[in-house]
Amino acid sequence: MKSKEKIVVIMGATGSGKSALSVDLALHFKAEIINSDKMQFYDGLKITTNQSTMDERRGVPHHLLGELDPEEGEVTAAKFRNMAAHAIAGITHRKKLPILAGGSNSYIHALLAKSYHDQGNYPFSKNGTICSELNYDCCFIWIDVAQPVLFEYLSLRLEKMMKTGMFEEIAEFHRTKKAPKEPVAVGIWKAIGVQEFDDYLKTYKWDNDKENWDPVRQEAFKKAVRAIKENTFQLTKDQIKKIRKLRTAGWEIRKVDATATFREAIRAAKERDRGDEMQRMIWNREVVEPCVGIVKRHLEQQINKNKRMRLM
Known part of the structure; x- marks a missing residue:
């Protein structure tokens, strides 16, 4: 039986640092990033939708980010499922690790859920159902920030x-x-x-x-x-509610607390102190290092499994 492709999924509320973490992990694990923020699919409104700049991407290949004409209209969850699956196949073919990053959790569910149907079941509605059987071997990371601080x-x-x-x-x-x-x-x-x-x-x-x-x-x-x-505040509440519903349905989503970094960012902004060095130090210690450990253990699981299979 062919093993499932391994992917890393970075989740969290808007503004919580998903893009930054995905780049940090991509540089560590030789990965490529797939955008799952449905407002960032389009070529336009880069400031408004907070698209990562070329400098912020630090040479890491990004997919489905700023690629579509704004007049193309709606990208359905089903269309995203097809586009992202194609990107994952290409990344794994290049022997790289796919990292999915973005806040559109219904699109993440559409891509990952084994029995996803575009019509008839919106998974996050009152009576919607979450599929716990997944297409990929996923390492989920949720960057959490205390709500008042965020x-x-x-x-x-x-x-x-x-x-x-x-x-x-x-x-x-x-x-x-x-x-x-x-x-x-x-x-x-x-x-x-x-x-x-x-x-x-x-x-x-x-x-x-x-x-x-x-x-x-x-x-x-x-x-x-x-x-x-x-509306931004309400969006963050909705995003967190969806992540919690996925967790309740059995998705193994590991939560990492980034509150300390954001407290430092707020202090620096108020005191007109760039504070980049301190923020980076706290971010590395509180977020990047724990996440590197989480991803490393996830990747080693398959290596150890393959070794056991060879010994049988």
Whole structure:
């Protein structure tokens, strides 16, 4: 009987460091990364969707990241299953380790579940069922951050994103792209930030001279930013709820606490201290080193099993 292909799956709420950890592990284990964040499939809105920059990827090959035309529309879970399975096959053929990283847990379930059906069973609905039989030999890692700390970090991150061009990026996207003719938003048009600024951009022509905006316009802008924060917070709650449901259904998901790193990031931001060296030290100690151990033990299981088979 052919053994299942081994893959590593990095899970967690938005902003919890999945992309960074996947690169750290890829460099350690000679791996390639497959994106499973459905807003990051598209070539566009790189700031808004928090796509890893080329520098942040550190030479590690990434798949399904920024590859699709924004006007292509919705990528169904079934389509993702096919695309990601093809990427995994290519990576394993190159004798590399596939690492799946992203926060779209329904897509992760679609890829990994043995008996997945695109229609009729949304696994995370009230009456939905989780399939515990998996297509791959998975090593699951959940990066967890205490909710109050994560929320504070996400608020600061949004402020930074706005300063580095998020609003301008969304305004240009609205100006140059045509939304698919659907009754509800689809594809990248569902990205947090795009819809929240929709009414604002329909009311006001774009200009970035915020100091000369009238009070009504300023309040409309602030309202959109508040909505982005609130919807981001709700997204993290939904993501964690889904991970817990997968765990309850029997998925062996190992949790690693990254709270200390994010507390340091918040302190550094408030004190205007880059704090990169301290953050990296805490991240390596509290997150990377434990995760390297988890993945190493997972990979060694198959090696030991093969040795026993040869001795029989």
